[in-house]
Amino acid sequence: MQPIIHLFVLVLVGFVVVWFLYLGFAPAWMSLNVQLEKNMLTHSRHCDMPLYSPSFLEGRKDVVTVTPWLAPVVWEGTFDTNLLDAIYKPKNITVAMTVFAVGKYVQFLKDFLESAESYFMLGYRVHYYVFTDQPEAVPMVMLGSDRRLTNIKIPGSNRWQEISLGRMERIENFIETQLINQADYIFCLDVDTKFYGHWGVETLSSLVAAIHFDFFTKSRDTFTYERRRESQAYIPYGEGDYYYGGAMIGGLVEEVYNVTKTCRMWLEIDKGNSIEAVWQEESHLNKYFLYNKPTKLLSPEYLWYPTYHNDVLKIIRFSQVLKDYSKVRPN
Ligand code: UD2
Secondary structure, three states: OHHHHHHHHHHHHHHHHHHHHHHHOHHHHHHHHHHHHHHHHHHHHHHOOOOOOOOOOOOOOOOOOEOOOOOEEEOOOOOOHHHHHHHHHHHOOEEEEEEEEOHHHHHHHHHHHHHHHHHEOOOOEEEEEEEEOOHHHOOOOOOOOOEEEEEEEOOOOOOHHHHHHOHHHHHHHHHHHOHHHOOOEEEEEOOOEEEOOOEOHHHOOOEEEEEOOOOOOOOHHHOOOEOOOOOOOEOOOOOOOOOEEEEEEEEEHHHHHHHHHHHHHHHHHHHHOOOOOOOHHHHHHHHHHHHOOOOEEEOHHHOEOOOOOOOOOOOOOEEEOOOOHHHHOOO
């Protein structure tokens, strides 16, 4: 009889212990899980995260979407605007944009600014800085809330090359003396351009370059890099990644500062040696980006040319406008 009583007592004690554990701890686990789930649900609702599962197998297969150094290349179909906004909106960022309109190039400002108001960084704090020799000719454009425009007066020039390459020094000084603590990101754009589609936070990264529309289907030995050894912009045949357009530099303010400072120094050395790179600051930018790889590349959707066509482009977001060089340039 006694072993049976022992066994019965053992089972009873075991049952009591299990019951105690269930009453004492299980509700705690359960409520923790419920709480976590609640948090996740609230978080996902709050952030408006997508309900679908991103795929490793679906996606663009007609274009390269990542560089050999693992920087993304931004194309339509490679990003989710809602998801990106959910990440960037809470960061409360300020985006600066510089644009130069000197001499007859002021005529491009109206379309440029109006189209930027329709497509550029909508929903974010944007501050345009217009560098011009004619502040009085800067058009009054209705700006959205949280968007500002400041004119910065600079002298004109009788050489278009000086105006274009001079942007490096002016942006460098501007960042150093004013912008460094006033904005998080900056984009420096050409003015003879227009926005045609969404340009949002998918373009943000430390250092951002745009692939030039003329060269994205070509091999590097056809690129118009500076090929003269005497220039600081020199890139030998057999070297180079891509050809980037001078019409767009972007990124964190401090990164763009480094770009402009370095290019300004190289331009000064070239000037001292009486050489001007074949495509002015664009040549130096290409040299810079070869040794300081951009962390994000914008596809030609973000820098296009009006008369061009290519089926891989599902959308054109930003394009040069056609211009008669002999009518707008001072030389
Ligand atoms: C290319 C580049 C440009 C620059 C230039 C250097 C592209 C699409 N464009 O364009 O960024 O690197 O080569 O040779 O990559 N500007 C004035 N007034 C003038 C002349 C120029 O304000 O009289 C400013 C203006 O902001 C203009 C920019 O400088 O957008 C570049 O000049 P451009 O557009 O005439 O240069 P372009 O077409 O040769």
